[in-house]
Amino acid sequence: MFDKAELKTMSRKELEKHLADVEKALSAAKARDYREAKKAAAKAVAEFGFSLTEISDSDAPKTKTAKIKKTKKPSKPVFANPEDKTQTWTGKGRQPNWYRAQVTGGTAPDAMRIPN
Template sequence: MFDKNELKAMSSRELEKLLANVQRALSSAKARDQRQAKKAAARAAADFGLSLNDIAEVSGPLPKSKKAKAKVAKKPSPPAFFNPNDKTQTWTGKGRRPNWYRHQVATGTDPEAMRIKD
């Protein structure tokens, strides 16, 4: 193994050569591990009287992933009520009641009198 000080003392060319060697060694190790895994899988399949091809056929195709549906923005509901004191303030009749609506109802205004007529 290399000590940190040894690595710091190396030139960039030496480090690049070391990196290339490490990458080749890593690639070889992965290929070796894959071969060993295939051999182990073949032995395990043989214990059941099957081959790796038999197992591959049984598993069938992988399930298709569901496509994400694009979310469509909902259209805002049309206003159903208006504030008699300020016609620019409206409410759809859904959700929390606005303060102006609650105040009008508390002071005796009939909600139907504030309804926007179509």
């Protein structure tokens, strides 16, 4: 192995040669690790009675995936306050105070309905 001090004294050509040697060794180590991992995986799969070719992500049983939440369009208003047309209600959810006050005051809900 090289000491940091030795590396500092080497020429650029020597360093590039060592870099090439390290890249070759790294590539060989990666290939070796891949082969070992493949053997270990084949052994593990064989314990369950399968082969590596039978097992793949595309053949895996489908699992529940997260549903993509779609943004809902706002509902169209169905009722409008006869005294202030800017106050509207879709007819869904809690009744607004103005709607309740109008109904209690005797106004029919159909009278507040916005025509289509």
